[in-house]
Amino acid sequence: MFLFELIAAALISIIAGIDRTAGPQIMLSRPLVAAPLTGLVLGNGMIGLEVGVLLELIWLAWVPAGASIPPDDTQIAVGATFLSVVFTEYWKADPTAMAVFAVLISCPLGRIGVFFDRLARGYNDRGNSRLLRSVKNGVLEEVEGVHLLGLLYFGLSSVLSFLVIVLAGTVILLNFYPLVEKLLLMGSNFLKTAFPLIGAATIIGTIRLGHTVTLFLVSFMSTLLLLWYF
Amino acid sequence: MNDTGRLPASILFRTMCRCLLLQASWNFGRLQNIGFLFAMAPALRWLYQDDDLEMAFARHLEKFNTHPYMAGPILGVSLELEEKRRAGEEDLVDVENFKTMTMAPYGAMGDAFFWGGMRPLAAVIALFFALYGSLLAPLVFVLVFNVPHFWCRLVWFWKGYRQGLGMVRTIQGWGFPDLAIRIKETTVILLGGMCAYLVFLLTGEEGMPMVYGLLAAPLICAGVFMVRKGCSSLALLISVALMVFLSVGL
Amino acid sequence: MSLVLARIDDRLIHGQILEVWVPFLNADCIVVANDEVAGALFRQAIMRAAIPRGTLVFFEKVAGLKKLFSSRELLQRRVLVLFSRSADALEAVRRGLSIPEVNLGNLHGEGATDRVSCTVWLYPEDVANLDTLEQVGVKVVSQCVPSDKKENWREMIRHLPG
Numbered sequence: 001m002f003l004f005e006l007i008a009a010a011l012i013s014i015i016a017g018i019d020r021t022a023g024p025q026i027m028l029s030r031p032l033v034a035a036p037l038t039g040l041v042l043g044n045g046m047i048g049l050e051v052g053v054l055l056e057l058i059w060l061a062w063v064p065a066g067a068s069i070p071p072d073d074t075q076i077a078v079g080a081t082f083l084s085v086v087f088t089e090y091w092k093a094d095p096t097a098m099a100v101f102a103v104l105i106s107c108p109l110g111r112i113g114v115f116f117d118r119l120a121r122g123y124n125d126r127g128n129s130r131l132l133r134s135v136k137n138g139v140l141e142e143v144e145g146v147h148l149l150g151l152l153y154f155g156l157s158s159v160l161s162f163l164v165i166v167l168a169g170t171v172i173l174l175n176f177y178p179l180v181e182k183l184l185l186m187g188s189n190f191l192k193t194a195f196p197l198i199g200a201a202t203i204i205g206t207i208r209l210g211h212t213v214t215l216f217l218v219s220f221m222s223t224l225l226l227l228w229y230f
Numbered sequence: 231m232n233d234t235g236r237l238p239a240s241i242l243f244r245t246m247c248r249c250l251l252l253q254a255s256w257n258f259g260r261l262q263n264i265g266f267l268f269a270m271a272p273a274l275r276w277l278y279q280d281d282d283l284e285m286a287f288a289r290h291l292e293k294f295n296t297h298p299y300m301a302g303p304i305l306g307v308s309l310e311l312e313e314k315r316r317a318g319e320e321d322l323v324d325v326e327n328f329k330t331m332t333m334a335p336y337g338a339m340g341d342a343f344f345w346g347g348m349r350p351l352a353a354v355i356a357l358f359f360a361l362y363g364s365l366l367a368p369l370v371f372v373l374v375f376n377v378p379h380f381w382c383r384l385v386w387f388w389k390g391y392r393q394g395l396g397m398v399r400t401i402q403g404w405g406f407p408d409l410a411i412r413i414k415e416t417t418v419i420l421l422g423g424m425c426a427y428l429v430f431l432l433t434g435e436e437g438m439p440m441v442y443g444l445l446a447a448p449l450i451c452a453g454v455f456m457v458r459k460g461c462s463s464l465a466l467l468i469s470v471a472l473m474v475f476l477s478v479g480l
Numbered sequence: 481m482s483l484v485l486a487r488i489d490d491r492l493i494h495g496q497i498l499e500v501w502v503p504f505l506n507a508d509c510i511v512v513a514n515d516e517v518a519g520a521l522f523r524q525a526i527m528r529a530a531i532p533r534g535t536l537v538f539f540e541k542v543a544g545l546k547k548l549f550s551s552r553e554l555l556q557r558r559v560l561v562l563f564s565r566s567a568d569a570l571e572a573v574r575r576g577l578s579i580p581e582v583n584l585g586n587l588h589g590e591g592a593t594d595r596v597s598c599t600v601w602l603y604p605e606d607v608a609n610l611d612t613l614e615q616v617g618v619k620v621v622s623q624c625v626p627s628d629k630k631e632n633w634r635e636m637i638r639h640l641p642g
Contacts, residue, residue, distance in 0.1 A: 024250040025298060027349070027375050032356055033368040045365050052367070053360045056353050058463045063345045063499050071464065104471055107464055124257035128264060135287050140275075143287070147268040150255030186478040193432040194470050196357070197446065200421045201453025202463050203350055207414050208503035213454060215415060219422025220447060227430040228440055258598070293588060297495070322522055331523050334494035335530035341495035342532075398526055407498075407532035460627060 002086050006166070008041050009082040010159050016074050017158020021117075022151050031055035031077035038081040047088065048081045050099045054192065055080070057199020058107075061206035072113020072161050079165030080106040087173055097184040098177075100191045105172045109165045116157035123153045235317045237273055237309060237391075244272045245305060246387050252301050261295035266305070266329075273309050277316045286312070289326055296333040297340020302383035304332055306390020307397050314394075322395055336401075340382075343406045347413035348375055354420045361427060425450060481554045488563045489585035492517070493527045493537075496585065496625055502535065502560065504626045509536040509557035513545050513572060514564050542568045546577050566609035573618060582613060584622040584633060596636040599624050607637060 012034065020029035027033055032052035039048020055077050059070045083102040088095045127146040134142050177184075204216050252265040267290040274286045296304060311325040323331065356371035390397040429443040456466060484505040489497070492512055501507070510531065517523055518541045531537050536557065540548050545561070548554065561579075563569045569582050586599045587606070595601045600622055602610075610620050610633060623630040 021256060022251070022254040025253075026379070027352070027372055030349075030353065030371060032353060032360060033371050036360075036365060036368045040365070046363070049360050049363070049365060049367060053357060056357060058467065060350055060353055063341050063495065070462075104467075107467060111464075121256055121258055124255045124264075125259050127255055128257045128259050131264060132291060135284065135291060138284055140283060140287050143264065143267055143271050147251070147255045147264045150257075150264075151251070154254070180475070183475050183479055187474045189432060189435055190474045190478070191471060193428050194474060195467070196428055197425055197450055198453055198463065198466050198470060200425050201450050202457050202466070203421060204418065204450070205454040205457025206503075207346070207350075207418060208506065209411060209414060209418075210506075212414075212418055213451065215418045216422045216425075217447060217451075219419040220426045220450075221422075221444075223423040223426035224430065224443055227426060295491075331526055334491040335527045337491075338493060338495045338498040338530040341499045342530075346499055395522075398522075398529070402525065402529040407530060411532055462627075 002090075005042050005082065005086060009038055009078055009166075010162060012038050012041060013075060013078045013162035014155045014159050016078060017072075017161070018151060018155050020072075020074050020154075020158070022154040029074040030060075031073050034074055035077040035081045038078045039085060042082065042085040044085045044088070044095075047084050047095050047099055050096060050192075051077060051081045051084060051103055054099065054103045054195040057196050057203060059202075060199065061203045069114045069117065071107060071110030072117065072158075073110065075113050075158060075161040075165055076103070076106045076110035079109070079162050079169060082166055083169045083173060087177070091177075093177070093181070094185060094188070096192055097181065097188040100188045100195075101177055101180070101184055102169065102173070103195070104191075105169050105176075106165050109168050110161070112164045113157075113161040116161045117154075120150075120153035120157040124150050235313060237276060237313060241272050241276055242309070242388075242391060245269050245309060246302075246384055248272070249302055249305050249383065249387060252298050260291070260293040262298075262301070263291050263294045266294045266301070267291055269301075269305055270308065270312070273312065277312060292326065292329075294329060294333060296337040297344065299344055299379055299383045300336040300340040303386035303390035303397055303401060304329065304336060306387040306392075307394055309391050310394040328395070332398075339401075339406045342410040343413070344379065344382075347410040347417070348378055350417045351413050351420070354417055354424060357424055358420075358427075361424070361431070481549060481556075482558055483549075483561065483579065484558045485560045485583060486563070486569065486579045486581065487560070487583040487585045488566055488569055488587065490564045490588055491586050492562050492564055493530055494586075497560070497562065498530060498532075500625045505558065505560065507558045507560040508534065509538070509554060509559045511538045511540055511545070511548065511559055511561040513540055513542050513561055513568060515541050515543075515568075518544075542571045543575060545572050546575055549577065566606045566613075569618075570609045570613055573613060573616060579618050581619040581621060584610075584620065585624060594637075594640050596633075596640065597622055597624075597631070600636070602637065602640075607640070 016028045016034040019025055035052035036045055036048040039045045055073055059073045062070045080102040084099045087093060088098045127149055131142055131146045204212055248269040252262055255264040256262060270290050274283060278286050307328060308325050311321060311328060314321055352371050352375035355374055356367045359370050360367035389400060393400060429446045433440050433443050453466060484507050485501060518539045524539050528537060538548060573579055584600050587601055614620050620633040621630050622633055622636060
C-alpha cells in the first residue's frame with residue numbers, strides 16, 4: 001500500500017536534498033519547487049503547491065553563513081506533501097486541512113535533518129583526512145572518489161530525514177488528525193494565510209535596510225486599498 | 231602540455247562542469263577544499279607532472295570557502311594563474327594568495343546577492359503564480375533564479391579564465407552589493423503586495439468585512455518585532471497555530 | 481563614535497559580517513584592523529567590492545587604530561572593528577583603545593590547535609592573549625551570528641588541558 005508513492009517521494013527527496021548543498025543548487029531544494037514536484041509525481045500537484053506556499057517563506061531568510069542550521073525545509077516539504085497526498089486519498093479528507101496539519105507536524109520533525117546533515121559533513125571530514133594523507137604520499141587518483149562519495153552521504157542524509165519525517169508523521173497523523181479534524185476544518189483557512197504571513201514577517205525582520213518596515217507597510221496598505229476598490 | 235601552454239577547450243569545459251559540484255564533499259575541517267581541487271584536477275593533470283603535480287594538488291587542498299556560485303570566476307582566474315605559473319611567468323599575486331584573498335569577500339557578495347537578494351525575489355514572484363493556483367510556480371522560481379546564477383557561475387568562469395586578475399575589476403564593476411540592496415527593496419514591496427492579496431483572499435473566503443484585513447498589518451509588525459527579538463520561525467509558527475486553534479475552538 | 485562590535489575573525493570581510501552583523505547592529509562603518517591588509521591595495525580593492533555604498537570602510541594598521549577612532553570621519557558612525565587574530569586585539573587594547581567586549585567569530589587554525597567550538601580553534605598563545613585581555617577588563621565572548629547564544633569563552637575552553 002502506497003509503496004510506489006513512498007519510493008517515488010524518496011527519490012525526489014534525494015534529488016532535492018542533494019541540490020540543497022552538495023549539488024548545483026538550482027533551487028530544486030526550495031519547498032515551492034520540491035513540494036509541487038513531489039505532488040505532481042504522486043498525482044496531486046495542487047496539494048504539493050499548497051504545501052509549497054505554506055513552507056516557502058518560513059526559513060527563506062536564513063543565509064547559509066551562520067553556524068546555526070534551521071530545520072531541513074526541503075525534506076519537510078517533500079515529507080509533508082507525501083503525507084498529505086496519501087492521507088487525503090486514504091481518508092478522503094479535506095486537502096487544505098490535511099496539508100496544513102501535515103506541514104505543522106513535519107516542521108518540528110524537520111530538525112532531524114540538521115542531525116543527519118551534520119553526520120554527512122562529518123563523514124566528509126574523514127574523507128578529507130584520508131585524502132590529505134594520500135596526497136602527501138603521492139597518490140593523486142583518489143580526489144574524484146572521495147569527492148563524489150560526499151554526494152552519497154548527502155543523498156543518504158536526505159532520504160533518512162525524509163523517512164523519519166514520514167514515519168513519525170504517519171504515527172502522529174493516524175493518532176491525532178481525527179481528534180483535531182474539526183478544529184482544522186474551521187481554522188485551516190486562517191492558517192493557510194498565516195503561514196506565508198509569518199514567513200513574510202521573518203523576511204522583513206531579517207532584511208534591515210533601515211526603511212524595510214515602512215516600505216512593506218506602504219506596499220501592503222496600498223495593495224489592499226486597490227484590491228478593495230476594484 | 232601543447233606548444234602554446236594554453237589549456238585546451240575540453241579541459242576548460244570539464245572544469246566548468248565540475249564546478250557545479252563544488253560542495254559535494256563539504257567538510258567542517260576545510261570546507262570546499264576537495265570540491266575546488268576536484269574542479270581543478272583535470273587542468274592540473276594536464277599542466278604538471280610528478281612532483282609538480284603533487285605540489286599543485288597539495289596547494290589546492292588547503293582550506294577554501296566561498297559562495298558556491300562565486301567559485302566560478304575564482305576557478306577561472308585560478309586556471310589562468312596556474313597556466314602562468316607553469317610557464318614561469320609571475321603575476322601580481324599567486325594562485326594560493328588569490329584564493330585566500332577573494333574567498334571571503336566574494337562569499338559575502340554571493341550571500342548578499344544570491345541568498346539575500348535573488349532567492350527571496352524569485353520566491354515571491356513564484357508565490358504570486360502559486361497563489362493564482364498555477365503549477366508553473368516552481369518553473370518560474372527556477373527560471374528567475376537561475377539566469378543570474380548560471381551567468382555568474384558559467385559565464386564568469388570563462389571571463390575569469392580570459393581576463394585573469396583583471397576579472398576582479400569586472401566583478402567590481404557589477405556592483406553586486408548595491409544591486410542586492412535594490413533587489414531586497416523590490417522583494418519587500420512585492421511581499422507587501424503578496425500579503426495584501428493573501429489577506430484579501432481570506433476575508434473573501436471567510437465572508438469577513440474587508441476592514442478586518444487591516445488588522446493583518448499590526449499582526450505582521452508584531453511578527454517582525456518577535457523575529458528581531460530572536461524568536462525562531464518554528465516557535466512563531468507553533469504559537470500562531472495554537473492561537474488560531476484556540477480562537478476557532480472557543 | 482560608538483563601537484558596536486569588536487570581533488576577532490580570520491575571514492575579516494565575509495558573509496556573516498556583511499549579511500548578518502552589519503544589518504543587525506545597524507553599523508555603517510567597518511574598520512579592518514590588520515597590518516598586512518593595510519598595505520595591500522589589491523586585497524583592499526577586492527574587499528571594497530563586497531561592501532555596499534553607504535557603509536564606510538577603513539583599512540588600518542593596528543597601531544593606527546586609536547588615532548583613527550578619534551578622527552572626525554568616525555564621529556557620527558556606528559563602527560564595527562575586525563581583527564584577524566587575538567594578538568592584534570590585544571595590541572590594540574595595549575595601545576589605549578577601549579573595547580568593552582570582544583567577540584570570537586571564526587578562527588580556523590588547524591593541526592596542533594584546539595577546537596573549542598564549531599568555528600573557533602585556539603592556539604595556546606591565543607588562550608594567553610585572551611587571558612590578558614580579560615585581565616585588563618575586556619569581556620571575551622563567542623557568538624558566531626546574533627541568533628546564536630552568546631557564550632563566555634571560559635566555558636568553551638573548560639575541556640582543554642591545563
